[in-house]
Amino acid sequence: MLEFDQPLALLMLPLPLLVYFLLPAHKERVSSVRFPYFRSIASATGQQPTSGSVVVSRSFLQSLAAVLVWCLIVCALAEPVRVGDPIVQEKAARDVMLAIDISGSMDQVDFPSSDGQRTQRLDAIKRVVGAFISERDGDRVALIVFGSKAYVQAPFTEDLGSVRALLDQTEVGMAGPQTVIGDAIGLAIKTFQASQIEERLLILLSDGADTGSRMTPINAAGIAAKEGIDIVTIGVGDPAGSGEQRLDEQSLKDIASAAGGQYFFASDENALSEIYTRIDALAPREVDTASYRPRDALGQYFLGLAVCIGLLALATILLGSRRRRAA
Incomplete structure (x- = not known):
């Protein structure tokens, strides 16, 4: 048009x-002489007329x-x-951070899978979280893994395939044997600070208790709340365990409460999948749509x-x- x-x-x-x-x-009037028989006069005098002024x-x-x-x-x-x-463009309206515990206890082969078999905890988590990532089309997703230290495995991106691939490459013990939940939340806060998107969600999954963070998980959760970060916590370990193998449910509940989120406990792979389905319903896909011609x-x-x-x-x-x- x-x-x-x-x-x-x-x-x-x-x-x-x-x-x-x-x-x-x-227009201007000037004096002139008209010769009615110009050609006859020219012929009589033997003159040959030539071109004069011509108005084309x-x-x-x-x-x-x-x-x-x-x-x-x-x-x-x-x-x-x-x-x-018109060309319609969609961009992410929310950032979703996944913090996954890969400490030594995640190597336990005691997590009931969907087919009833016992499987490694991290393998079951990879399957469920991977499917969750694939369904986050429209969100920017980042991945943090933590053990004795916390690391950004994937920064915020809309390339969900890359995030899932990096999750699949994660192995137990890559970040050390201990569990630093507080440091993982602190690293998530630092990563969120580089984001310009207001809607922020941190989903933290752990099977143990905090054993060596420089900042307590509760204090970190309070700072996250001030930064506008909602935290959902998921426990997958054994609440009746002992030492570092015990799942500290109360701490995970307090973390979620301090940051305006919820706590969930997953006893098996089906329950874990149901939890992520409920999280998806609580935090549906959000996009900002802009069109231009x-x-x-x-x-x-x-x-x-x-x-x-x-x-x-x-x-x-x-x-x-x-x-x-x-x-």
Whole structure:
């Protein structure tokens, strides 16, 4: 569709007509001698008449060319643009951070899978969390893994395939044998600070108790709440265990409560999958939609066509003048 960014310039189109009617051509009367029998006189005196002043009349094609050139110049001044079909763009409206415990206890082969078999805890988590990541189309997702230290495995990105691939490559013990939940939350807060998106969600999964964080998980959760980060915690370990193998449910509940989230306990893979389904319902996909229509400037084409027509008209005039001289 053709549009003009400066449509008021089109008001100049009738300007030549206004000049023609309001400012007529200058005329001047001068004395002259008329010879009604000029050719007879010239023949009697033996003179050969030669060309004098000639007012060349404008042909129809030349007049048409002048009109077209003027119209094209005015249209170019009006800044014509070609407007394309609307293009809709979607961008993430929320950042989702996944913090996964990969301490030594995640190597336990005691987690009931969907088929009833006992499987490694981390393997079951990979399957469930991987499916959850694949369904986050429209969100930016990041991945943190933690053990004795916390690491950003994948920064915030909309490339969900890459995040899932990095999750699949994660192995137990890569970050050390202990569990630093507080440091993982602190690293998540630092990562979120680089984000300009207001909706922020941290999903933290652990099977043990905090054993060596520089900042307590509760204090870290309080800071996260001030930063506008909601925290959902998930426990997958054994609440009746002992030492570092014991799941500290109360701490996970306190973390979620301090950051305005919820705590869930997963006893098996089906329960874990159901938890992520509930999280997906609590935090549905959110996107900001923006649409625009591409605009291509066409003024240069109008000017180019005007130049071509003008040169063609000028060539026609010069050619006609040579023919008259030759005659």
